[in-house]
Amino acid sequence: MNLNPGERVDQLYANDVQIIQSKEVFSFSLDAVLLANFATLPQKGHIVDLCAGNGAISLFMSKKTQALITGIELQKRLADMGKRSIKLNNLEHQLEIHQLDLKDSLTKVRHDSVDLVVCNPPYFKELPTSKKNPNPYLALARHEIQTNLNQVVQMAARLLKTNGKFALVHRPDRFLDILAALQLAKLAPKRVRFVYSKHESEANMVLVEAIKNGKTDGFKVLPPLFVYDNSNQYLPEVRRMLYGG
Numbered sequence: 001m002n003l004n005p006g007e008r009v010d011q012l013y014a015n016d017v018q019i020i021q022s023k024e025v026f027s028f029s030l031d032a033v034l035l036a037n038f039a040t041l042p043q044k045g046h047i048v049d050l051c052a053g054n055g056a057i058s059l060f061m062s063k064k065t066q067a068l069i070t071g072i073e074l075q076k077r078l079a080d081m082g083k084r085s086i087k088l089n090n091l092e093h094q095l096e097i098h099q100l101d102l103k104d105s106l107t108k109v110r111h112d113s114v115d116l117v118v119c120n121p122p123y124f125k126e127l128p129t130s131k132k133n134p135n136p137y138l139a140l141a142r143h144e145i146q147t148n149l150n151q152v153v154q155m156a157a158r159l160l161k162t163n164g165k166f167a168l169v170h171r172p173d174r175f176l177d178i179l180a181a182l183q184l185a186k187l188a189p190k191r192v193r194f195v196y197s198k199h200e201s202e203a204n205m206v207l208v209e210a211i212k213n214g215k216t217d218g219f220k221v222l223p224p225l226f227v228y229d230n231s232n233q234y235l236p237e238v239r240r241m242l243y244g245g
Contacts, residue, residue: 007081009088014244015063018088019056020081028056030227030238031169031205032120034195036060037241038207039167042067045115048159050102050152055082057118058095067115071097072105074147102147105155117156119168121149149174150181157185160212165190167209175206188214193222198230 021027049058052071073079079099156166187210195205
């Protein structure tokens, strides 16, 4: 596999997956690993990964399901890295990535046809006072410049079949926004898990799963997930996600 200048190949040992990355553009981090492990994966059918980046979540999920996985990514460079990572892992039969604006997803995927939609979206609202990263790749990945939470949720609802599931990772300070967006799109939240760096810290991530046209009862708040111990070492559950065993 030919690498472009500045690129490297990283590995997620737990899934035996290799992924092409670059410090010049947005690279996957723990939130992608957590979402891939949190989402309830169908064993067959179709999964769509919105805001797919370099395909990290799609690649991580591929080892746990036989479903077709389609990634939608706006940035050409990231989509190209994802496509080459798919080839690197010999997953062309299962994974595909389209370089496409999220709002045009229905040109590649039929509405009401998907079993699971996952998304690691831009976290920060686009405000006049927002301080953005001068790197345009990072700015697009982190700030709601080209898409926003409501647009992501609405597209997920259009893609999903009835009782299909939507899972995303986001910031806890957007939790109420997430619930409001889900309600507007008729996606019933069913599972939520808050993620903490350490036991004494505030939550810094939230994982949410919802069902299209689902009933509003049966909502579960799962046990908290703590990432590090007091020695800054990964705790067992997170270590298993990263390294297996």
